[in-house]
Amino acid sequence: MKNVKEIVQKIESQYVGEDCIEYIVPYGNSITMLNEDGILFHSDTDSDLYINKYLEDERRKNFPYSNIPIHYLNVSKNFKRSNSNSIISYTNQLFEFEKPYIRIGDGIIESFVIKDNNEALIINKVLNFSKRTEYMKREEIERLFEKNTEDEKAYLIYLSGKMFNKDISSEEKVSKVIMQSLKENIDYIERYQFKYGETMVGQYVYPNSDFLNIAGPSTGQSKVNKTTKHSSNTMIIARVKDSNISLQHIIINHIGLDNYKITIYDGLINKYSKEDLIQFPINSSKEPKIPLRLNKNVTRQDLQDAKQMVKSLRK
Secondary structure: OOOOOOEEEEEOHHHEOOOEEEEEEEEOOEEEEEEOOEEEEEEEOOOOOOEEHHHHOHHHHHOOOOOOOEEEEEOOOOOOOOOHHHEEEEEEEEEEOOOOEEEEOOOEEEEEEEEEOOEEEEEEEEOEEEEEEEEEOHHHHHHHOOOOOOOOEEEEEOOOOOEOOOOOOOHHHHHHHHHHHHHHHHHHHHHHHHHOOOOHHHHHHOOOOHHHHHHOOOOOHHHHHHOOOOEEEEEEEEEEEOOEEEEEEEEEEEEEOOEEEEEEEEEEOOOOOHHHHOOOOEEEOOOOOOOOOOOOOOOHHHHHHHHHHHHHHOO
16 A cells, blocks of 8 residues: 555634534545444445435534535636546535544545644545455355444445445356456467467467466366466455444455455554644645536525635634
8 A cells, every 4th residue: 555645734713613624525436435423425426325414414504615515626727628537526524523534435545633723634644554465265255244243334345435235246156257257368369379479479378378278268167276366356344333443455366266365454544633733734725616617506696605604704
């Protein structure tokens, strides 16, 4: 896992309440955000599943822009020539003081807020992980995804932020998919060998053509061990229990029949003090830019009301 510098922002007084701040979170096609209470926000352009606890929280009405809970911004420098991939979504969310928040979507970000008189400080950083490797049978893998106790909340989330909501594939299906993939790859190698036999690659493949006999279309299940070392899946297991969050990024490599290599990255979720945060450069937060052209459900009156609330609450 790659580490990056922490980003610390100062949150101005108009966005700071008695027990939380209002913070605007950017995201792409999908995102899942959670804290010790479970999932707070989930959005996925490829799914009908949508969760937004912000809309159910009456505290939001104490903050500016609560009348515009979602907005969109084009991040392209050339607005007219940009495409839909340049459009970023922004959601208002409430972050309570001194509680860890996790965002999963094209990476994993941890956030933590400390109140500082009438203002607040928030840190956003890529979550650190510790790594370990184990070898398991399928039954042992399935237990990884089960709840440890009845009162525990467990969520399966892809690194992209999408939620896993399907049954785990059977061993038979795993083998079938792998064998089909192998067949397609072998067919490609055979075509390459025929067309480019005189090249360096072709000259290597030709004298080593026994590989084609091992992994060709007639391959039996007894030979899977020799041919399936590149099949893998990855996902996040997030668990919430007793006001604690645990996070595991799990990569599963199929290396043979009922034989898997499991790489587990255990999330190192932190709690911070004010002293921890002030050692980093502190950036000033900016007022949101909400172009009416991209936000058809927002009116000029909505923007005026939000800006007026900013002025009335600024201390």
